[in-house]
Amino acid sequence: MNRGKRPKIKLTITDRRGKKGCHRGHKVGDVFDYDTERGEICPMAMHCAFPYIDILRYGGSLPGQEEGTAEFCCSDADVIMVFKAEIEK
Known part of the structure; x- marks a missing residue:
């Protein structure tokens, strides 16, 4: 990873449960660029996304998840949108 610049993160909605x-x-199917479009993403989803984005941006990984990716859900129990965050190469 380039230490001088944080990698770009793409968020894709992959499922609704x-x-x-x-x-x-x-x-x-909705896709967002985290750096330029995060204001368009539901605040409840962003609240859940932030720790995963930080993990990816600073070189971490999540057990059982593909390298450079993190799947998570929004916190709204009625909706449960599933997001995939991934480092753009």
Whole structure:
């Protein structure tokens, strides 16, 4: 990893497991650039995303997850949108 510059992170919505649609209007297949579009992402999802993005940006990895990726869910139990964060190469 280049120590002088943080890697770019892409967030993709990969699944929805809740009973209701996203209150923010997100859908499976939506893709966001974390650095330039994070204001468009639901604050509940961003609250959950931040630790995973930090782990990836600073060279960490998550057990059982592909190198450079992290899957997580938003915290809304009615919606449960599944996101995949990945380092853009």
